[in-house]
Amino acid sequence: MSTEPRPASMRSPRLPRDERRAQLLSAALEVFAANGYHGAAMDDIAETAQVSKPVLYQHFPSKRDLYLALLDSHLAALTELTRSALDSTTDNRERVRAVMRTYYEFIAKDDKAHRLVFESDLVNDPEVASRLETFNRGFAEAIARVIAADTRLPMVEAQLLGRGLAGMAQVSARYWLEASHDLDLDVASDLVSRLAWRGISRFPKEA
Amino acid sequence: MSTEPRPASMRSPRLPRDERRAQLLSAALEVFAANGYHGAAMDDIAETAQVSKPVLYQHFPSKRDLYLALLDSHLAALTELTRSALDSTTDNRERVRAVMRTYYEFIAKDDKAHRLVFESDLVNDPEVASRLETFNRGFAEAIARVIAADTRLPMVEAQLLGRGLAGMAQVSARYWLEASHDLDLDVASDLVSRLAWRGISRFPKEA
DNA sequence: TCTGGATGCCGATCTTGATTTCCACGTGGT
DNA sequence: ACCACGTGGAAATCAAGATCGGCATCCAGA
Structure with missing residues (x-):
């Protein structure tokens, strides 16, 4: 039996x-x-x-550890991708284009790793939260430096804008992936990066 | 005993x-x-x-139903708040300002309802996903109409930008709440709404 | 004021589903 | 041929959602 x-x-x-x-x-x-x-x-x-x-x-040793190992690995990969996109040129406008494209490509990868990074359902776990926050801070700061270079904004405010643009990239890319696949990756990411660049280039300090 | x-x-x-x-x-x-x-x-x-x-x-009847009831109620509230912000003026620039401010106020509320709407860890539940998607679509479409009114962009592309701006509002506001509370709510939301408005106003169809 | 019934409330328990572990078995190298 | 180690079936453990049967409280009507 x-x-x-x-x-x-x-x-x-x-x-x-x-x-x-x-x-x-x-x-x-x-x-x-x-x-x-x-x-x-x-x-x-x-x-x-x-x-x-x-x-x-x-x-x-545990399900959680397995998850963390995965998260670490893919966060590191994405960090490296964006860093390399930022270093690929010295023109800030081109930098924005390159980073946006990188984000879209990361999300379009068919291993769906972006679901771990951008749609994790374990955000309440302190370890996960801390890793995501570290990544986001790094990314936002990189953008903030670009902004500060093109404007006279102080770093505190540039960082707020950096977070905002990071959010724009992430959310728009996720939408593009789910719903709007008739637009080509290049077309969509260029469109959004133009939106971003128009927003930040020579941003006026006062209204 | x-x-x-x-x-x-x-x-x-x-x-x-x-x-x-x-x-x-x-x-x-x-x-x-x-x-x-x-x-x-x-x-x-x-x-x-x-x-x-x-x-x-x-x-x-169940934990999930309790959660859904809460989510519905607060999604409805936020929907109404943004609708009313959009109707508060006919000037598109002011519309962006008003909506952004509404978002920041919603996130600053001390009932923390935004944690349900923007940081739910039940996104994989189809009912939750569908409710959130409905909300996001409505919001993005409202923005897309504003964009289409100010530019000659077709609706498909305007919607992509609308999603992006929605993401910008949400992510920047969450960051502001967590980390950057030395900036006043008005200052922060104005700053981000200026970024958004500069991006979309008279958006050129081609580069 | 007294009584009956309906409604709201609780302690204790049942049940389920998922992580984690135990121990015997097969497999490949030496 | 042997033995060390990777492998798997099955079972222990545990947390948390859901439920059962009885007790308390309030109100309507006599």
């Missing part, structure tokens, strides 16, 4: 530790992106990776 | 159904806003309302 052991063909082949870990991360991303943290069960992730649950726990 | 019935002084006084319901909603908002949907336990809400759990379930 007991269940037979899984035949060899269905067992997961033995893998070196790093490869297995990478595969698990990939499966976890897929499930988390599709269902969110709370909607994802460890069973689902194990099944997606075609592995049993204990294997999961040999690589990550 | 059995626990004594709670003395009369500790029992919650009998309330007419509607008042009790209102009180429960208020307690629920407090807990949900502080901890998010998943971080909030029905026990917490009951305790905050100084009531036992069955009372909660006599008014709301």
Whole structure:
């Protein structure tokens, strides 16, 4: 009556530790992106990776740790992408264009990693909140420096605007992805980056 | 050994159904806003309302229904606030100012209702997602009409920009609330609304 | 004032679903 | 052939949502 052991063909082949870990991360991303943290069960992730649950726990001490590992990795990637976009030119207008395009490309990636970064349902966890806040601060500050370079605004106010523009990029890109896919990525990101640039270039200190 | 019935002084006084319901909603908002949907336990809400759990379930069939009721109510309120801000003038520049200010005021309210609307951790629930999407669409379309009135942009593109500006308002206001409270509400919202207005006014169709 | 019934309230418990762990088994290298 | 280690089925554990049956309170009508 007991269940037979899984035949060899269905067992997961033995893998070196790093490869297995990478595969698990990939499966976890897929499930988390599709269902969110709370909607994802460890069973689902194990099944997606075609592995049993204990294997999961040999690589990550808990579901939360698994999630954090993923978040860290993709936040680091996005940070690097935007940094490189910022360094790709010295013309501020072109900088805005490049960063906006980078954001749109990140969101359009079909691994859906943006769901972790921009639509996490674990924002109330202090660790997650702190990582997201660090990322957002860094990004907003980079924009704020561009603004301060083009205007005479003090840093406090430039940062507020930086946050606002970051929000504009993120929200508009998410909408574009969901609803407005008849617009080409370039067209949409150029449109929004023009909106942003018109807003900030030679921003007057007083009304 | 059995626990004594709670003395009369500790029992919650009998309330007419509607008042009790209102009180429960208020307690629920407090807990949900502080901890998010998943971080909030029905026990917490009951305790905050100084009531036992069955009372909660006599008014709301489930935790999710309670949350949806709250969300509906505050989404409706915010919708009405922005509609009224839009109708408060016919000058588009003033419209942007008024709406931005309304957003900042909504976020500054100390009932923290904005945590439900802008930081919900239940976005993966279809009912929640649909309600939020309806709100966002309505808001973005209102902005898109303003944009279309001031430019020659087609509605598809105006809507993308509308979403972007909505995101700018929301994200910048959340940042202002958390970190930048040395700036006055008026100063901050005016600053961001100027950024928005400079971006959209007489937006050129081509670069 | 007294009484019956309806309504509101509570302690205690049930139930479910998901994370985490235990222990035996197979597999591949030496 | 052996043994160390990766693997999986099944079960322990636990938190939290939901419920059950009885008690208290208020009000209408005699």
